Amino acid sequence: MDTEFIATAIKSNFPQAIIDSNTFRNELTLTIKKEFIVQVARFLKEDKELHFNFLSDLCGVDRVEADGIFEVVYHLYSIDKNHRVRLKVPIPSNELSIPTVTDIWRTANWHERETYDMFGITFTGHPDLRKILTPEDFEGYPLRKDYPIDGRQPPALYGTYRKGKE
Amino acid sequence: MESSATTTHLMTINMGPQHPSTHGVLRLLLELDGEMIIKATPHIGFLHRGVEKLAEYRTYHQCIPLTDRLDYVAPFSNNLAYALTVEKLLGIDIPERAQHIRVLLCELTRIASHLLWLATHALDIGAMTVFFYCFREREAIYDIFEMVSGARLHLSYIRIGGVAKELPGGFLEKTRKFVAEFPARLKEYETLLTDNPIWKKRTVGVGIISAEDAIDYGLSGPSLRGSGVNWDIRKADPYSCYDKYHFAVPLGENGDVYDRYRVRIEEMRQSNSIVHQAINILPKGDIIASIPNVTLPPKEDVETKMEAMIHHFKLIIQGIRPPKGEVYASIEAPKGELGFYIISDGSSNPYRLKIRPPSFVNLEALPKMVEGRLLPDVVATIGSLDIVLGEIDR
Numbered sequence: 001m002d003t004e005f006i007a008t009a010i011k012s013n014f015p016q017a018i019i020d021s022n023t024f025r026n027e028l029t030l031t032i033k034k035e036f037i038v039q040v041a042r043f044l045k046e047d048k049e050l051h052f053n054f055l056s057d058l059c060g061v062d063r064v065e066a067d068g069i070f071e072v073v074y075h076l077y078s079i080d081k082n083h084r085v086r087l088k089v090p091i092p093s094n095e096l097s098i099p100t101v102t103d104i105w106r107t108a109n110w111h112e113r114e115t116y117d118m119f120g121i122t123f124t125g126h127p128d129l130r131k132i133l134t135p136e137d138f139e140g141y142p143l144r145k146d147y148p149i150d151g152r153q154p155p156a157l158y159g160t161y162r163k164g165k166e
Numbered sequence: 167m168e169s170s171a172t173t174t175h176l177m178t179i180n181m182g183p184q185h186p187s188t189h190g191v192l193r194l195l196l197e198l199d200g201e202m203i204i205k206a207t208p209h210i211g212f213l214h215r216g217v218e219k220l221a222e223y224r225t226y227h228q229c230i231p232l233t234d235r236l237d238y239v240a241p242f243s244n245n246l247a248y249a250l251t252v253e254k255l256l257g258i259d260i261p262e263r264a265q266h267i268r269v270l271l272c273e274l275t276r277i278a279s280h281l282l283w284l285a286t287h288a289l290d291i292g293a294m295t296v297f298f299y300c301f302r303e304r305e306a307i308y309d310i311f312e313m314v315s316g317a318r319l320h321l322s323y324i325r326i327g328g329v330a331k332e333l334p335g336g337f338l339e340k341t342r343k344f345v346a347e348f349p350a351r352l353k354e355y356e357t358l359l360t361d362n363p364i365w366k367k368r369t370v371g372v373g374i375i376s377a378e379d380a381i382d383y384g385l386s387g388p389s390l391r392g393s394g395v396n397w398d399i400r401k402a403d404p405y406s407c408y409d410k411y412h413f414a415v416p417l418g419e420n421g422d423v424y425d426r427y428r429v430r431i432e433e434m435r436q437s438n439s440i441v442h443q444a445i446n447i448l449p450k451g452d453i454i455a456s457i458p459n460v461t462l463p464p465k466e467d468v469e470t471k472m473e474a475m476i477h478h479f480k481l482i483i484q485g486i487r488p489p490k491g492e493v494y495a496s497i498e499a500p501k502g503e504l505g506f507y508i509i510s511d512g513s514s515n516p517y518r519l520k521i522r523p524p525s526f527v528n529l530e531a532l533p534k535m536v537e538g539r540l541l542p543d544v545v546a547t548i549g550s551l552d553i554v555l556g557e558i559d560r
Contacts, residue, residue: 024491025254053381056496057505057522075494075507075522079381079397086494107384110530118218133211133559142219149223 003028006085009050014040019090029086037072037089038099044076044085045104052076052085055101058111060119062145064093070121072098091121100126118143176204183212187290187545190555192529194544201541206533210526213559221519225485226252226326227462229519234320236523236557239282242275242311243499244557245324250405251495251506252326255488256460263451264328265407270341270444271314271323272406272497273437277348278307279500279552280434284355287427287549291368296358303351306344313337326486327461328454338445345442352434359427369424373535373547376421383531386524387502388429389551393421399498410447411440423550430552460486485514501525501552523557 006028007021017036022029032040044052056075063069067090074087091098100123102108112123113132120141123129131138140147177198183191191212197205217236221229233244246268253260285300308318313334315323323330359365375385380393390397398415400408416432418425454461462481467474490512496505502524511517528551536544 025257025493027493029492055384056503057494057507057520059507059520061509061518073507073520075505079395082402084494086492105384106382107527107530110526131211133214135211142216147219149219 003083003085006050006083009047010040010044013043027084027086029088031088031090034089034091034098037087038101038104040087041074041101041104044087049081050083051078051081054079055105055107055111056084058101058108058115060115060121060143062119062143063090065145068093070096070119072115072121074101096120097122097124099124102126117141120144175199181544183209187286187548189286189548189553192548192553192555192558194532196541196544198541203536203539203541203544206536206544208529208532210529210555210558213555215560217560218519218521221516223515225482225514226488226516227482227485229516230324230326231320231322234322236521236560237279237499237501237504237525237554238319238556239554240275240279240500241319241321242271242323243279243497243504245322246272246406247495247497247499247504248506249324249326250497251493251508252486252488254493254495255491255508255510256326256457256486257489258327258455258457258460260328260406260455261452262407262449264453264455266444266448267329267333267453268324268406269408269411270441270448271311273440273444274307274310274341276437276500277434277441278304278311280430280437281307283430283500283549283552284427287546287552288359288365290545290549291365293359293362293365296355299351299354299358303344303348310337310340310344313340325454325462327457328452331465332453338448341441342445345438345445348438349435352431352438356431360431366424368542368546369427369550370422371420372423372539372543373550374420374422375531375535379534380421380531383534384527385502385531386527387498387500387552388426388433389502389528389531391415392418392426392429392550394419399496399503405495405497411443413437413440423546426550487512487514496522499524501554501557502528504557521557521560523560525551525553525555526558529553529558 011018014036017033017040020031044050054077056077058074061071069090069092072089077084112126115121116129117131117133118141179196181194181196183193193209195207196203217232221232230245233248234241236244281300281304285297288296311321312318315321375393377393377395380390394417396417413436416429418429463474463477468478488510490510492509494505494507496503504524505522507520508516509518535547
């Protein structure tokens with residue numbers, strides 16, 4: 001798969017949006033500035049040559065300890081052109097929000113809800129940003145690195161997790 | 167009381183989480199106008215076990231049993247997707263024999279998974295006989311799995327770099343027997359359903375999704391191909407020697423429940439043919455790559471040789487240390503695109519492991535398919551999406 005032209009296409013159209021680009025194991029990763037994510041995403045989907053019509057996956061990554069940031073990672077695929085690209089958007093840990101891409105790929109809806117649920121990252125403009133996997137009274141964001149792997153949730157959830165036991 | 171035919175009175179009902187046709191613990195909040203669905207809201211997460219979190223505290227080998235418990239009716243596909251991702255991260259090559267064994271078992275898994283789908287889907291719509299027939303064949307496949315791995319459900323048979331052990335004696339005969347019988351069985355199911363007027367009334371034109379919408383909603387696997395989109399990862403980006411096999415990718419036209427049914431039935435036929443080819447191709451050779459700091463030594467050596475035991479011990483205790491980097495790999499699982507995204511920081515545990523479960527994404531499109539339709543169509547549509555809550559909730 002030729003990933004070179006994908007990188008060139010984005011670089012020439014959005015020179016100021018790209019922070020970094022690298023290829024590892026033949027996978028192209030582009031790091032994009034937060035302000036540009038919607039523009040870049042729309043371009044990637046609508047451009048005739050690139051045509052990334054399929055959002056495979058969207059998730060969050062906690063890099064607070066090392067870099068003080070969270071990342072939102074998009075895995076894009078083009079069904080008719082058969083190529084992939086990964087977009088990464090760093091967001092500072094003190095301002096956890098990023099524009100939604102639900103207008104571009106509707107499948108982003110649940111992925112963004114999950115990322116919100118697991119990391120506490122809010123997606124501005126999302127039509128229905130609610131928790132998705134954890135119960136309503138759940139406290140904390142389980143996939144953050146500072147969330148312990150064992151421990152107990154607040155008493156409100158005893159009924160949900162351990163019926164009848166203190 | 168006045169006639170309610172002219173007044174709009176919406177009723178909200180809960181379907182699930184203990185409803186037999188929600189295939190697990192799915193709760194649907196339905197707003198109904200009479201029997202018509204105005205709004206459907208799926209609520210998920212009842213089976214959330216934090217698999218992605220747990221993986222961050224395990225070595226790369228220890229994650230394999232976790233993957234079994236995602237889509238628990240197709241554990242082999244999960245193992246494979248995970249192993250392929252780690253192997254991509256490590257940049258290692260897998261012996262050819264191991265690759266063909268993987269294909270063989272993967273396709274048997276696809277048949278088993280589709281059989282469970284057909285059995286429960288038909289049962290939901292009221293065709294009970296099919297259920298018994300499908301479970302009979304599924305049982306035969308599970309016997310084969312038990313021969314191979316010792317387990318029926320959670321196989322954990324794949325290892326990073328290959329598979330756990332050599333195929334047992336009698337395996338090929340048993341599989342050959344199954345492959346020879348299965349096409350006739352498929353015909354039996356089809357006699358019961360394909361032209362059955364009741365079946366058609368319940369499925370044709372129900373739960374329609376157009377090709378553009380299907381892509382927009384991220385559908386994959388048979389649910390996407392039912393709408394006529396030709397995308398199968400086994401063809402588009404062949405992994406594990408799939409390029410050496412001949413098979414067709416069945417497509418639907420209308421994107422309704424009936425077309426998804428037709429696609430899966432044909433897929434079983436194709437998978438059966440792939441299994442048949444795999445038995446004939448199966449080359450001799452190693453079943454696991456020999457890379458000292460990655461793959462486990464053969465079990466016999468561990469039991470008889472000191473060095474092999476130390477090697478095994480060190481690998482199990484310390485784990486693999488892949489290079490820093492991140493990879494995404496996906497396979498065509500029975501339900502659709504099953505992807506793993508692994509970030510490695512160079513230590514023995516994944517820094518982040520993200521699973522892209524096909525059922526999670528496929529379920530998202532359910533409201534689109536059922537809104538404006540009747541209540542019984544919900545049952546048919548859920549069945550046709552073939553969801554497994556184990557991988558939705560993780």
